[in-house]
Amino acid sequence: MKIIDAHLHFSNRPGFRETAKNISQVEFSAKGLKQEFAQAGIVAGIIMSIPSGDLPIGYPEEFTHEDGTVECLYSCVGVNPVRLKENPGEELSYIESELKKSKVLGIKLYPGYFPYYVYDSLYEPVYELARRYGVPVAIHCGDTQSPKGLLKYSHPLTIDELAVKHEDITFVICHLGIPWVIDGAVVVAKNANVFADLSGLLAGNKEHILKMRNNILYKQYIQQALVLTNRYDKFLYGSDWPLVPMVDYVAFVKELIPEGHYDEVFYKNALKVYSKLQDNL
Numbered sequence: 001m002k003i004i005d006a007h008l009h010f011s012n013r014p015g016f017r018e019t020a021k022n023i024s025q026v027e028f029s030a031k032g033l034k035q036e037f038a039q040a041g042i043v044a045g046i047i048m049s050i051p052s053g054d055l056p057i058g059y060p061e062e063f064t065h066e067d068g069t070v071e072c073l074y075s076c077v078g079v080n081p082v083r084l085k086e087n088p089g090e091e092l093s094y095i096e097s098e099l100k101k102s103k104v105l106g107i108k109l110y111p112g113y114f115p116y117y118v119y120d121s122l123y124e125p126v127y128e129l130a131r132r133y134g135v136p137v138a139i140h141c142g143d144t145q146s147p148k149g150l151l152k153y154s155h156p157l158t159i160d161e162l163a164v165k166h167e168d169i170t171f172v173i174c175h176l177g178i179p180w181v182i183d184g185a186v187v188v189a190k191n192a193n194v195f196a197d198l199s200g201l202l203a204g205n206k207e208h209i210l211k212m213r214n215n216i217l218y219k220q221y222i223q224q225a226l227v228l229t230n231r232y233d234k235f236l237y238g239s240d241w242p243l244v245p246m247v248d249y250v251a252f253v254k255e256l257i258p259e260g261h262y263d264e265v266f267y268k269n270a271l272k273v274y275s276k277l278q279d280n281l
């Protein structure tokens, strides 16, 4: 089965390295990523880039061909609303320069980590870019990894107002808004322009994922949201690697989805949402 991982991370931010070491025990390197892609049958991965102005990000060297093209790795450009406020020209030209690249498939916002609602007028020029370049906007929703995050900004219900305001832009609720998965799924079902990725529903190593695969209550908690809306044409597989080992997370998500919808959830829906992928794959 061909799989697109529509949500993973690969940056030099120390937090990811620590997560890999202490929580998931994956090898956080280009070699490790490549191996996990092969084991799990991942044919393309979309890196959610951290906000600009942070530590440098880049594609792992081992994925880069001599002509500079990168094999099977794509990205969404991360937005820093603080810079957008302080120096809008610079931040917007950075975002636009990224969007001109064929491997940059969309835009990523981090509400909760930053104290701004997604419908704040501050973000309007970013949505204008999304519209102009015809790319989706992926939005962190749900719990934050940092205790300093503010959850009222990252609740999935906030996407409803945004989606109604910008009917011509596609939005992706990342992590289905966990733990508010029913709220996330309802926003997906209600709005034609909203999708959700199933990344980050768990974080941990092989043993932890196995334990949670056997935890009926936890699985049912997620499945309730999926069954309630029955919109398997709108959910995308994603891992949030390095938070989880890929093979194990694929196995977990498979158990949440009816087999007849694997092709959509694990592959086709990502091509539909991140449509620039169609030119690359």
Ligand SMILES: [Zn+2]
Binding pocket: 007, 008, 009, 048, 199, 200, 240
């Ligand atoms: Zn993530």
